[in-house]
Amino acid sequence: MRLLGVTSLLLLACASAAKSQSATNDCSVQVRAETSVARLLYDPFAGVQERAALELRFTPRNKGCTAGIAIGSAGTSTQRGMSGPSGTLTYELQMRGTTVRNTVDQPTVSVLTNPNQSGETSELLNIIVPSAQFAKAGIYRDQVRLRLFHIVSGVPQQYGDDLLLSIEVDIPSRAQINLSGASSPVFGNLGGTGLDFGELSHGKEREAYIQVRATTAVMLTLSSENGSKLKHRAEIGSEALIPYSLKVDGQPVDLASGPKRIDRAPVGGLGADNYRMVARILETDGRLAGDYSDTITIVVEPK
DSSP states (O other): OHHHHHHHHHHHHHHHHHHHHHHHHOOOEEEEESOSEEEEEOOTTSOSOEEEEEEEEEEESSSOEEEEEEEEOSBOSSOEEEEETTEEEEEEEEETTEEOOBBSSSOOEEEEEOTTSTTOEEEEEEEEEOSSOOOOSEEEEEEEEEEEEEEETTEEEEOSOOEEEEEEEEEOOOEEEEEESSOOSSTTOOOOSOOOOOSOOTTOEEEEEEEEEESSOEEEEEEETTSSEEEESSOOSGGGEEEEEEEETTEEOOOTTSOEEEEEOOOOTTSOEEEEEEEEEOOOTTOOSSOEEOOEEEEEEEO
């Protein structure tokens, strides 16, 4: 019986030693985010990248250790993408200035947790939307999956549950307008802000291009200061008015009775959609000599 008692003690001693070794290798960390949804506002026409930072907090359950981090989402291993009304908007994730590869199978960033410093370690996950991307107005979303690993003898071992986060980018309804003397895909190609007819004659025409770029369908509103008539700069009366007609994108626009609206759906993206505007002199007989002018105001609004 005494020998059995000794054997029993030896077995208990071995079990206790094994448990201690397991505790030594155990690395258990919890991760949480300050919010489950990170939101950004991105204007394709601003010409700058947009970024936001999401704070991640790591709490070791028993002791400090190094945790490997992997973050996977939609897209390829080198490029992440958010889905929205007009397809995909690319973005990237960074931690400590390093791009986090798009995978949940292998950690690409490590965090050293230390319970002796208030029990938590904080890291910033930076969300970056590069410039020079065009997308239609709306919300673009992606769900990312953050997974923690413990490196044991050079082999990553997953522990804990995955943390799911949503990333949303809001592209506002935006519209811009420019007047050009010629059709051009380059927005902002200023060809002048006026139409000079020179010496007036019946049927004489001049043209310009209304350049529009927008993230959504637009409404163009055109108005004439003198009701679609060129007005003598010094004289008054019917003999000091010269009527003209106007077409925009092939559509007659009569401004004699007030402003007119035209609906369009630009598709040029970061470039420009060109809408040809043609003004034609209707009558010059019996008009007074001198300089005539009118001012046409064109306003573009996103719908």
